[in-house]
Amino acid sequence: MQEQDLYNLRYPIGDFAYGSIFTTEQNHEHIAIIAGMPRKLTELVGRWDDERLDTPYRPDGWTVRQVVHHVVDSHINAYVRVKLALTENNPTISPYEEGDWAKLADYTLDVAPSLVILSNLHLRWVTVLKSLTEDQRQRTYFHPGSQRSFPISEVIGIYAWHGEHHYQHINQLAVRNGWV
Template sequence: MQDLDTLRYPIGDFVYGQSYTADDTRQHIAIIQELPVKLTELVGKWGDDRLDTPYRPNGWTVRQLVHHVADSHMNAYVRTKLALTETNPTISPYEEGEWAKLPDSKLDIGPSLVLLRSLHLRWVTILESLTEADLQRTYFHPGNQRTFAVREVIALYAWHSEHHYQHAYRLAERNGWA
């Protein structure tokens, strides 16, 4: 069994405050764009037994993870639009762990996979159109007590996409499902 830190952070933790080039940002957008198809190809046909398997001890099930990614990326999409249309807005944090306990986290994953495909189409359309000035626009996160530039938000959600994809992928590898 792998150690819990590796199971929790299979690609490492996100490092805040980094600098990103235009090429980095294009790569991050590509990762965001690819996630819905990758995730659907991996877990889209899994049965309840696999979907209800936690990716680590005391962790979320794959079902909760898929719904969480949809919830999280909806919030990120709205936060991106707020940053692009307002001056350093204060965004609303949410309790992701509590959201994962709500009844919709027990639904079939199909609606969340469809939502991710549509949401990412809209989000990536915006992201690909951003100018350098747009990438420097910001929002304030009161939970973290920090200001995020859109460029860093793109990097964060590219990381988030791969982070959660790897949770499911490595679970599949460990159990011989891949």
């Protein structure tokens, strides 16, 4: 497989432009994307059998099952980080080793529990995000891995991108395999 093909499989919607400044209108659009993501993902994979769920989305990539569980873990962390940024002064968050998390036993479970968690998590997260003032969207947390602070406004953009990024991993696999 050619390098460009692998890049397109890894980044089906391109890279996220870290450091971007987002307008209030763009934040509202991103929040709408976050709000719709659980339904969209559930409609895609909610009835898939183990064979499909255990298919890697790309060579040497995670399986669909691992991607779904990862999205939940990542978005749980993001939700907590947003709440920390809203209640503390530029708190230092705790990074996690997502590749190591993907090797833990809960990543072998059916995706149904994660889809339920994702739906309920996003309900709570979107409720918080929709309530934020412009000043609150500028509150930050410090990420020690990146060695910089992230404003909530950018975090909203990151996770709108993140959900769609992983959705497209799975959706494009389904298209390639004739599953949709």
